[in-house]
Amino acid sequence: MKYLIYNDISYIFHKKKKILLCSFLLPLLIVFIYSHGEASSINIVKICVGANFDLKNFSIISLLMLLFNGFTFIYLILDIYTKDLDQYLENIFLRIKPQKYIIKKNITFLSLSIIIKAIQYSLIILLLFIFQKNILDLRILQLFVTDILYIAVLEYLFLFIYFIYILMKKNIYILIIMLSILLFFFPKTIWSTNKYTILFVTLLMVVHLLIISIFLKVPKKLIEEVYL
Amino acid sequence: MKLEIKNLSKKFGDSVVLNDINLTFNSGKIYGFIGRNGSGKSVLLKIICGFYPPTEGTILLNGKNYIEKNEFPDNTRALIEKPKFLPDLTGFENLELLASIQNKIGKKEIDDILEKLNLTKEANKKYSKYSLGTKQKLGIAQVLMENPKLIILDEPFNGVENETAHKIRNILLEEKKKDKIILIASHIKEDITTLADIVYEVDGGKIHKYNKK
Numbered sequence: 001m002k003y004l005i006y007n008d009i010s011y012i013f014h015k016k017k018k019i020l021l022c023s024f025l026l027p028l029l030i031v032f033i034y035s036h037g038e039a040s041s042i043n044i045v046k047i048c049v050g051a052n053f054d055l056k057n058f059s060i061i062s063l064l065m066l067l068f069n070g071f072t073f074i075y076l077i078l079d080i081y082t083k084d085l086d087q088y089l090e091n092i093f094l095r096i097k098p099q100k101y102i103i104k105k106n107i108t109f110l111s112l113s114i115i116i117k118a119i120q121y122s123l124i125i126l127l128l129f130i131f132q133k134n135i136l137d138l139r140i141l142q143l144f145v146t147d148i149l150y151i152a153v154l155e156y157l158f159l160f161i162y163f164i165y166i167l168m169k170k171n172i173y174i175l176i177i178m179l180s181i182l183l184f185f186f187p188k189t190i191w192s193t194n195k196y197t198i199l200f201v202t203l204l205m206v207v208h209l210l211i212i213s214i215f216l217k218v219p220k221k222l223i224e225e226v227y228l
Numbered sequence: 229m230k231l232e233i234k235n236l237s238k239k240f241g242d243s244v245v246l247n248d249i250n251l252t253f254n255s256g257k258i259y260g261f262i263g264r265n266g267s268g269k270s271v272l273l274k275i276i277c278g279f280y281p282p283t284e285g286t287i288l289l290n291g292k293n294y295i296e297k298n299e300f301p302d303n304t305r306a307l308i309e310k311p312k313f314l315p316d317l318t319g320f321e322n323l324e325l326l327a328s329i330q331n332k333i334g335k336k337e338i339d340d341i342l343e344k345l346n347l348t349k350e351a352n353k354k355y356s357k358y359s360l361g362t363k364q365k366l367g368i369a370q371v372l373m374e375n376p377k378l379i380i381l382d383e384p385f386n387g388v389e390n391e392t393a394h395k396i397r398n399i400l401l402e403e404k405k406k407d408k409i410i411l412i413a414s415h416i417k418e419d420i421t422t423l424a425d426i427v428y429e430v431d432g433g434k435i436h437k438y439n440k441k
Binding site for chain 1: 274278279298299301304314315326330423
């Protein structure tokens with residue numbers, strides 16, 4: 001576990017520091033812009049993560065922040081899982097059994113996502129505090145939890161789709177079909193998923209189980225297809 | 229210890245990389261694989277490590293078919309292509325971190341292997357500051373430190389100066405005496421022919437015994 005944690009953290013800080021920095025700085029820029037107006041703290045935080053995006057009440061900034069929020073974590077999960085299967089093979093798989101690896105990896109990556117989100121929210125709250133906004137709003141905490149759940153489900157669904165895609169010999173049509181289904185059914189607003197917490201937790205557990213099953217069934221096929 | 233490769237073939241699409249390979253490796257010997265770049269040496273080693281599934285055939289390690297069970301070989305360490313370490317940690321910390329996965333060895337064994345490879349001075353420097361040769365030596369240290377029974381090295385002398393290459397050769401000869409199977413691949417014949425007991429040439433998907441004389 002210690003090795004996987006160190007490896008992921010070192011990789012993110014060395015190879016992905018720009019994207020990490022953007023995920024911290026962009027929300028701060030939003031806070032900076034909106035703090036001078038009348039917007040409440042919760043509304044500013046919602047804009048920062050794109051949580052208030054609504055198709056009926058369209059806002060380009062909210063849409064961009066939602067896309068940025070989602071794609072940052074999707075990119076990180078795909079990159080971090082594939083780097084293990086591509087670059088660290090002998091360090092990992094000759095020392096850890098595949099079942100232990102995938103379970104520990106899921107736990108470490110989920111923890112890493114939560115830590116990144118926690119840093120992001122802490123910085124936002126700190127800046128709101130500096131701008132003398134009310135930060136003692138429980139809805140911010142509620143949004144934090146909802147955001148984590150939303151992002152976690154989204155990133156693991158993408159990882160699941162990616163695994164299927166590479167096992168299907170990188171068939172682009174299958175990828176398009178799966179992504180279309182996901183985009184059609186997956187909620188477009190973070191805040192609205194508040195009502196479906198149990199459903200999201202269940203979905204997260206199911207996706208994790210599916211990823212574990214795929215990995216244990218065909219670990220070598222996955223490694224080979226990632227490499228090729 | 230015995231490693232048996234039976235009727236092993238590997239295809240990538242329509243391209244046949246390895247075709248009906250049958251080999252047996254016994255402990256206490258160094259086996260070398262030579263062949264031009266892209267001849268299939270690395271693919272063979274990756275299949276033995278369990279990283280790639282063979283298209284056909286199987287591999288038995290002490291009679292256990294780990295390929296069929298979707299497992300990786302026990303008591304095996306490998307260095308495939310380039311060593312992979314964390315740049316911010318020192319050489320010692322990197323080895324310590326890797327050793328923490330299985331907790332088989334402690335600081336003493338890590339110090340011993342670093343000393344054996346003349347890495348004691350560099351052990352407390354960050355990995356990112358290492359020269360190519362030192363990185364390669366640390367990669368070898370990672371392979372040897374936990375006393376594996378099967379050692380797999382792909383191009384271990386890459387970027388290594390003559391003196392270090394000589395040192396690595398001597399260490400591998402010592403390891404051989406401990407009843408291990410050592411498999412080494414290189415595209416430079418001289419690296420292998422001076423070290424290995426048996427040399428195989430990989431070419432056109434086939435593997436032939438290479439006559440050293």
